[in-house]
Amino acid sequence: MTALNRVPSLLTRAGTASALTLAAVGGSIVVPGLSGDASAATVAYKALQVAAAKKGSPYQYGATGPRRFDCSGLTLYAYKKAGKSLPRTAAAQYNRTHHVSASQRRAGDLVFFHSGRYVYHVGIYAGKGKIWHSPKTGSVVRLEKIWTKSVWYGRVG
Structure with missing residues (x-):
């Protein structure tokens, strides 16, 4: 049934x-890597589904899809398909989100990697300490464990 x-x-x-x-x-x-507590009706969940569906798409600096992405291009594309607009760069996306703590993070939130006050990378939180992201030249969109504690979380409103 x-x-x-x-x-x-x-x-x-x-x-x-x-x-x-x-x-x-x-x-x-x-959705591989998706935490089971996400609601199918949320924009964040839809964005997470879109990002996961792009698994294997090649990284290309400055690319915003639909076949190639850089990190912020993937998050911009995923949220656009889910019905929300985001700015182009990781730093601008961070400034546009509602900042949440690690204990408040939910699947679909954005994960911003930083060095000091400088945001240099972004991905979409998939739950269980993992993100969907487009990492670097020569790589592809993939699910990966968060590898550092130097991250901030942002919720798209």
């Missing part, structure tokens, strides 16, 4: 909104 076939019985037990969320999350939506 598919999740959509279970919706009528769930509606009576959990309420319409809860049942639709359960159907969407418990159905056939699969």
Whole structure:
């Protein structure tokens, strides 16, 4: 039985909104590296899905998709497809987000890598300490563990 076939019985037990969320999350939506607590209805979740779907796309400095990306080009592209606009660079994206602590981070938040006050890289938080990002020349969009504690988190509003 598919999740959509279970919706009528769930509606009576959990309420319409809860049942639709359960159907969407418990159905056939699969995003590698995604934390299970994300809601399918959020812009952040949609952006995370878009970024994950670009797995293997080559890095190219200054590229904003749809086939090649640099780091901020990937986040800009993913959020644009999810219905939100972001500035072009990692630093400008950091300045546009609502800053959250590591304990408040959620799947779909942006992860900004910094040296002192200088933001030099960005990715999309996938949960479990991992991000989707486009790392550097010669590399491809991939899921990777966050490798440093020198990160800040930002939520797109």
